[in-house]
Amino acid sequence: MKLFRWKAIVPLVLVLALLVLGWTLYADRLVRKLVEFVGTEVVGATVELASARLELFQAKVTLRGLQVTNPDAPMSNLVQMGEIVAQLDLLALLEKKVVVDTVALRGVRFGTARRTSGALREPSAATGLVTNRLLDWAHSVPVPSLDLSGLGRVADFAGVSADSLTSIREARALVARADTMRGAFERDLRASDPRPTLDSARLLAARLRGANAGQLGVQGTGEALASVQRVLGQVRASRDRVTALQQQAATDFTQLQDGAAALERARQADYDYALRLIRVPSLTTPDVSMALFGEMAVARLKPVLYWLSVAEHYAPAGVKPRPDPAPPRTRMAGLNVRFPKEHTWPSFLLRHADASVTLGGENAAAGSYRAWVSGVTTEPAVYGAPLRFAMERTAAAMGPRQLRVAGLLDRSRSEPHDSVDALVSGVSFPSADIKAAGARLEFPDGTVRLALDRRGEGMAGTLSLSSAAVRWVRTSPDSATAAAAPLGSKPWVEALVWRTVASVRDVEVEVRFSGRPDAPQLEVSSNVGSAVSGALQREVGAEVAKVQAEARGRVDSIVGRQVAAARARLTALQSDLQTRLGAQQQQLQDAQAEMEQRLRDLGQVVPGVRLPSLPRIRP
């Protein structure tokens, strides 16, 4: 019986031909589904494609009717493109990698309306995580309220107790750390006690005082020299240990000083807590600015942080294998694990795209633009170069007078470095509800500037909004009762803030953010905040200052003793260790000098005549 059935080759070839035909018929649909799936996963909102055409032998793919939903506004598209023609690298396709050499875009439009919502019922794991993290961050940003209702009442500090204040916990933690440090140093000091070495050095020095080579003879001088060298070695080793302990103590004290600084911050937080409890906010310009524009700042920063986080997820640093959800199929999809390798193609790479686009119509986006992007990849470490992009408006038919965006996302090294600079001027921005004023702030013609710099796990940046012709629209009922409202009540505060801001036309708001990229800390400053702060200080400043002093006094009466004790413990420890280590160091230094003098004395045959120098012995 033969092993092979050669006559089956013809039907097999026919079957293969049928499969190739089937693949050709369905390839376009597969590409479309793949683009929609990957796009939706990455953006976190629906991405739709009208059609796709793959011309394998020309290594060309043409996508038509692309709509990318804005995840922040699901009834509008972030971008809509009539046609995208991409030239691919055929060899890379054999490794199932998409390397786009060139790309041409036609019919680009931004912010177009959608007929149906593009929100996802169940967002992908990655974008869902990013969205939830951003929501958590938005909720955690402390936006103070201008609630002054505590002014009219007798301050009740019953809620301010030792259990509710963080200073006490910080003080206890600091004392515990200081005690741990003292224990560790006592152990080290015992282990490296220099007294035996010092005693040996003293005895030897006394024995050899006044002796020289002439008196001791050759053998006696040799033995004496060996003894001095041995003890000198011990003294030097002891000095090295004490120096190491001094350095360790300096490092540990720096950390304890940080703890002491944290103690001061905790006390400040306790003051704020006490004031919140009795409903008296801080009237400083930064706090009032945050109260007025905090929510707006969070809303404006959210999209920036969202796209940074998405880039973080889909273009991670390093070349570690990474599992991603596989495209859906009839059977269970499972996970696709990517295995990036340096000096090869990444899974996706757009080498360079350059576009000059003219958008017609009468909306704000109409005008001419020039944009380029290079190094868009899912595996930056494999590609080995940063993603760079820039866009500017070269001519405006309508809308912004100036639009300039440039940036760099560098994940090719282990420490990420992102930098973005954007400027848009002469554009109408979404209005913001200013609850403290019971009003809405409209920016019909403003300028926005975003500067962001991220290195590693730290990020810093500013978002500035300015407009010389804002409109304030009162949203709270401007009742006549506001004037007669009790001092510090909500209507009273709203009326005061409204009176202050209603005539302000020139508004500048600067949001500074810093810290972790996924949850930065915010600081807001504004000329409006300054004006409102001034007005509040004039009206209720004295009263607020009195209540604040009471609150500080109450907090100090509870935490003062423990905080002072913690500080005293820290100072005592520092002083004690420095004194002891300093004394040991001095004694060892003296002993070393004494031993070195004995060495010199032994080198003299008769006083004033030196022997040739002997080799030094160091243990």
Next chain:
Amino acid sequence: MLFLKLLQSLVSTLNSEGTPRQIAAGFALGAALGLTPLVNVHNLVVLALACLLNVSFGAFLLGWTVFVPLGFALDPLFHPIGLALLQAPSLTGFWTTLANTPGVPLTNFNNSVVLGSFVSWLVLWLPIFFVARWLVVRYRVHIFERLKKTRVFKAVAASKLYNYFTMLRPDWR
């Protein structure tokens, strides 16, 4: 209808002139198509082997049919197996080399379900082969003689499908 065709296929295969070993080999090869996700390059290789090697093609189709529902049912088991293999630190270098070798990534080996099911099939290939061979031998010795006299068997043997299968049966030259 599907059940009848399956029955017809089963009867035709078991009673073909192929040896139990050829039938069992075809059946075990067919299990690959059923156990692993169909649209993958490795299944083309399995199909080519089933056509070119002197195994029972009927048994191959039967194996495919029988193992399709099993494949769907066992996917939740294949996924962790595949993922464990793909994430095993000792194999990372091997997978990285494969993933960057032209042509190999088209097999979708980096998918947890594909790899898990394929490895499971490789492990199960011999057990399936031996069990199938034992069953065919038992069937021919104990059941076939009685079944041959039944009307159902005669109807199946006379059908067009039976003729189609005999075209690709093992002793077809």
